[in-house]
Amino acid sequence: MSNTPFMTLERYIVDQERRHPEATGELSRLLSDLSIAAKIIARETTKAGLIEILGFSGSTNVHGESQKVLDLYAHDMLFKAMDHGGHLCVMASEEQEDIIHIPKQHRIGKYVLLFDPLDGSSNIDANVSIGTIFSIYTRISPDDGPGTLEDCLQPGYKQIAAGYVIYGSSTMLVYTTGSGVHGFTLDPSVGEFLLSHPNIKTPKKGRIYSINEGNYKYWHPGIKRYIKWLQEEDQKTSRPYSSRYIGSMVADIHRNLLYGGIFLYPGDSRNPQGKLRLMYECNPMAMIIEAAGGRASDGYKRILDIQPTSLHERAPIIIGSEEDVLMVEKFIAEADLNNED
Ligand code: AHG
Ligand code: MN
Numbered sequence: 067m068s069n070t071p072f073m074t075l076e077r078y079i080v081d082q083e084r085r086h087p088e089a090t091g092e093l094s095r096l097l098s099d100l101s102i103a104a105k106i107i108a109r110e111t112t113k114a115g116l117i118e119i120l121g122f123s124g125s126t127n128v129h130g131e132s133q134k135v136l137d138l139y140a141h142d143m144l145f146k147a148m149d150h151g152g153h154l155c156v157m158a159s160e161e162q163e164d165i166i167h168i169p170k171q172h173r174i175g176k177y178v179l180l181f182d183p184l185d186g187s188s189n190i191d192a193n194v195s196i197g198t199i200f201s202i203y204t205r206i207s208p209d210d211g212p213g214t215l216e217d218c219l220q221p222g223y224k225q226i227a228a229g230y231v232i233y234g235s236s237t238m239l240v241y242t243t244g245s246g247v248h249g250f251t252l253d254p255s256v257g258e259f260l261l262s263h264p265n266i267k268t269p270k271k272g273r274i275y276s277i278n279e280g281n282y283k284y285w286h287p288g289i290k291r292y293i294k295w296l297q298e299e300d301q302k303t304s305r306p307y308s309s310r311y312i313g314s315m316v317a318d319i320h321r322n323l324l325y326g327g328i329f330l331y332p333g334d335s336r337n338p339q340g341k342l343r344l345m346y347e348c349n350p351m352a353m354i355i356e357a358a359g360g361r362a363s364d365g366y367k368r369i370l371d372i373q374p375t376s377l378h379e380r381a382p383i384i385i386g387s388e389e390d391v392l393m394v395e396k397f398i399a400e401a402d403l404n405n406e407d
């Protein structure tokens with residue numbers, strides 16, 4: 067018999083809270099509500115191949131991308147799970163243009179929730195891992211009214227919690243409140259998330275790189291030189307690195323978090339701000355990776371220090387093992403200094 071403690075997500079959250087007597091319990095209830103939405107989305111994603119849920123829904127989201135039925139389902143499910151708990155004052159989703167107010171009949175709380183309901187959704191039809199990403203802030207507007215756009219547009223270093231759910235060969239929920247990163251695996255037979263990865267630390271240096279190399283032609287010269295450098299042979303620096311790219315940010319970063327490595331979605335000459343959204347993707351993943359001992363940058367500065375100006379803005383991102391991210395920053399700085407193109 068294994069001597070690993072039988073620790074459900076619920077029990078873990080409550081235990082953590084007991085260690086912080088000043089905590090009100092609201093954040094715990096918020097995370098617990100989120101885990102319920104995650105279980106329902108997990109249930110639907112595993113059925114995706116069986117029902118008519120596959121295929122395009124026919125509408126387009128604010129980023130001009132086709133939305134799949136499951137994207138919308140996950141968005142609705144998160145809203146429904148989170149609108150009445152009394153902990154939130156406002157929400158924002160990658161799939162909705164404007165901020166989402168809490169319905170009038172429900173109590174308003176002090177937290178702000180931003181989410182990417184389904185990440186990597188172009189992979190659904192191929193049965194490849196997808197995810198949900200969430201980011202939590204404390205409101206800055208007066209607490210007697212509804213939440214505002216300003217509550218949502220806070221820089222990432224102000225997040226009080228962030229996490230993701232990965233719907234893969236198993237479903238996992240990974241979250242941090244800043245000091246440690248904890249991973250829970252869903253036992254589908256009992257419907258509980260069980261602590262499977264306590265206090266995750268990412269290696270300081272990895273041997274994996276993840277980037278869409280189809281964009282090579284459009285990259286910054288520093289990124290081009292860095293990727294070519296990774297492909298050279300050098301035992302001392304464990305090169306060449308292996309290339310792994312799933313095309314679901316959650317899955318690519320989850321793997322690199324555990325094994326070490328680097329994920330890049332840089333800006334390029336066609337899309338100077340890259341592709342990934344600051345509020346729903348870059349900030350929460352950056353908080354998790356930093357809490358695990360890694361680093362997240364836009365090539366020049368820390369992701370978490372970017373002051374957002376709009377809800378759906380994008381940011382270049384280079385994220386993962388600290389030494390690897392530092393090396394990319396060095397290549398970019400050198401290329402800039404030498405005016406390479
Ligand atoms: P989403 O499904 O939420 O729109 O996100 C897709 C993102 C991200 O998950 C992934 O890393 C990236 O798109 C892949 O983009 P490319 O196909 O351009 O490589
Ligand atoms: Mn996404």
Ligand code: MN
Nearest residue numbers: 160182184185
């Ligand atoms: Mn999405």
